[in-house]
Amino acid sequence: MTETAPKADTTTRTAERALTLLSVVCEKGSVTLGEAAKAADLSASTALRLLRTLESTNFVRRDDDGSYRPGATVVQLGVLALSQESLVALCRDPMTRIVEQTGESAYLSVPAPGRQGLYIAIVEGTHSVRHANWVGRKFPVESSASGSALQGEVGDHGYCVVSDGVERDVTAIATPIRVGERIVGALSVVVPSYRITPQNIDSIGRLLLIETHSLYN
Template identity: 30%
Template sequence: MTTDQDDARGRDSVRSALRAFSIVSLFSSQRPQLTMKEISEGAELPSSTTARLIQTLAGEGYLRKCDNGAYAPGPRLIEMAASISGAASLTEIVRPHLETLRAETGETVCFAIKASETEAVYLDQCDSPQSVRHVRWVGERVPLANTAIGAALTGGCAPGEAKIALKTYEKDVSAVAAPIRNGSGKIVGAINVTGPSYRLTEAKLQQMGEALLREISKIEGSSDQRSNSWAI
């Protein structure tokens, strides 16, 4: 049960988050540094509110104070921007390979990255054309534990190896997954093929795993991959 006081605190939290976003969105390649006055005017916030939000953002590493007194994006904000850019680039490269795997396997094929120490997030998918199929959605988060995609993202597969899960954390769903590594050998994402367990026998999963590894080999060998470290 929530109270009026809880609702008010929730609205205040949302308002603070929106104000923080309005501040970080002011920075760009043309405006890499901003004074507190410029931030206050650009975000249309009172000076006292601006000062409080800047202090919080700087304390968390999203902003940093420069020697000249101005503010610039901090290490956490830069890292976040790089991750988003790298993920978007990789998603574009991976997409045609997801479509190839769907056509070859007839099952749902997804691309995911590690979202946290406990979860993966799906960034793209190609749904199975079959009437009975396993459905994911872009932005969905799944646990790293007890999942094929989680094993692939956390080093549970040796190079050239796919992870088979005859049953995942979801009832009656089986999967095969393998990691994508950048030029330095770092795991930057993973692809899985999933479907109903009654249809995906171990032999079928082995076949799909071989197809999956072929496509991942093409991704890892692409010229885009060699020129981009994909440091996600």
């Protein structure tokens, strides 16, 4: 037992340092290597080694400018810590209002590892022809409205529109759910493409903006 204690102590210290670094990144939102090392009271080489480990497991992500931000795994764990049920409960009334005003199905999605998103809740539309339930389904962020919203790629209007993305003959409009500067989810409306017009795209987009803005403001 005495021979393994030093190794156990080293492992514990490494875990503590990694968690301290992760806490620094999460608290600051965006941090350079030097800032993270200083805040965690670590050498730059130690901080870099630990940040690379955290990056490889999606706990942090490294931007093109070299700064570090919370990764998808942290966001997912944060949602779970608050409980997905809490996020669903928070969004239930806004989603219901969206369906009441549009007649179309409304979805809530959250980030998932591997540049994917995950649908976690739906309020079904009232039309006889409406979209099938996607809850529990993952989707690529590159080819979907919700994926673009989860990445903050919404353009000047504040919402994004994708047709034939996750599924053919379907158009989706989505907006991000922000807590401060962070995106924790997305609300979207999914419409059979034959029923969509430029006018109702804009009205749905504006409605989504109103409802997502009301969540944490």
